[in-house]
Amino acid sequence: MKSILKNKLNLFLFFLLTINILYIKNISYFKLEILKNSFNKDWIPVYSIYRHEVIESKYLLDKNRIKKFNLSKKIIGPGSSYCCKSTEAVEESDKYTFFRIITYNYPSKFDLKSKYFLFYKNEETSKECEKIDEGKYLKLLKC
């Protein structure tokens, strides 16, 4: 500390370092609310996940104790399971919701053979499917 305070050039460099740290803080998405809840295991990461559907998917699956789930074609999006090989593919496929649901809901696993489907609420579904639960953005069906 003394070696910094004694020398004007060092003090100036320390000032620059502080500016640098503040700059990182400002360009990041730092929020005091996140800091307060950083170790709260039950806190819903509303700032990390920007699609409400993803957060709601966990609520629906946990509430109904479903360990293996399937997703509607609209949620999965067009193209392969990989994302993506070009800018157009990224825009077209919108894999964010699909991938985020998989990572956020783990250890509940996405399984193409599962009978439990998550659909967008406004999606048309087959009459053979039985509605189990629904939220604001998604509905859970057994097909």
Added chain:
Amino acid sequence: MLNQIKKGSKIEIVVSILSLLILLNYFVMFISYNSYIIKTIFSVYILTILFFLIYKPLNFFHLKITLIALMVIVLGNPTYAWDAWAIWLFHAKRILLEQSIIAQLDEYALWSHNDYPVIAPAFATSFATLIGGWNNIFPKFAFLLMFFPPLILTIKIFNVRYNLLFLIFALFILNLQLVSGLVDGLVAIYFTFSSYLIYEIFISKQNSFYNLFIAFCFFIILSLLKNEGIVMIIILFLILGAINISKEKILQNYKKIVFLLFSIVPIITWKIICINYNVKNIIINSSIFNFNFFINNIVDYNSIGLIFKFFILDTKFILSIIFILVAFKLTKNKNNFYFSLSIGIAYLFSLVIIFLIVPYDLAWTLETTASRVIMSITLLFTFFGLLQIYKKKSL
């Protein structure tokens, strides 16, 4: 007893312990997931850091303040970066919940690059084990903790003023990589300091046991961070070979080189396990082994032009080149300059080759990765430029 040890040695000991604990954590998990041992290792890591922060003779106030500030920023930031949640933290979550370091080596979520090495996710898992649960925020903190060994090592390398300068440059270059839950910043810093240690051991002839040991640990960590790390390690070994050939003493320092060669055993083991589980790298498409595909892509001048356009448009990269050239002009330190330049150029060349053979749309690949991968060379040039000036001033 502590008072009798020199300050430089104390720093080397702290860095050695921290590096060793990162590796120990990984190897313990590799053998079996024993939560008591994992918690103990991580607790010792935290205590060693606390010792560094509190112990007065290691009086680098600005570094300690910087690290504490970064810890707060990390914990106050959401996990929004794609690779952070889709790859690194997802792998960490899988290790934690399956209680196995090879949890990702199944057919599930292939898009999350299941072949990637897991030293960083394993460290995040240990932190989660210590805390006793999982959320989206705090596991990123473990990635920041992995920055500590190389950053603490800078206290031994520079005096206060140059350490301040280095930190300013490092924060400017690494920026959000320090807090976003990505490992590219870690790759950049371990690459830079592995290169520095090689320079000290084989060119400056600093025959310190700790230098060699820390280099060995850094090599293992670097190779287990990301696939780029493997390329970097190969480059460093090739440079070592080139140094020996240029001096016409091929067997010079062979014991040290052989010792360092053992550092590639863990990554080879990981890759063999991946092959056994039939987990392939989804970027390295089998078509790259097709001779015509390879030749057609390599001689595609438009693509090469596009790659260099992306590199040249990276302001920090250009500034680092100017900085190292100015430093060389001022100091005329040929050893330092040519050593860092050869490593930088070799890595740049390998990046160009990789960009040319990836089976994805090149413009998109460059948009999403160029600034992240070039960061390693930017930090390398900046560090070695600063080192040249510091050594000249301190003569």
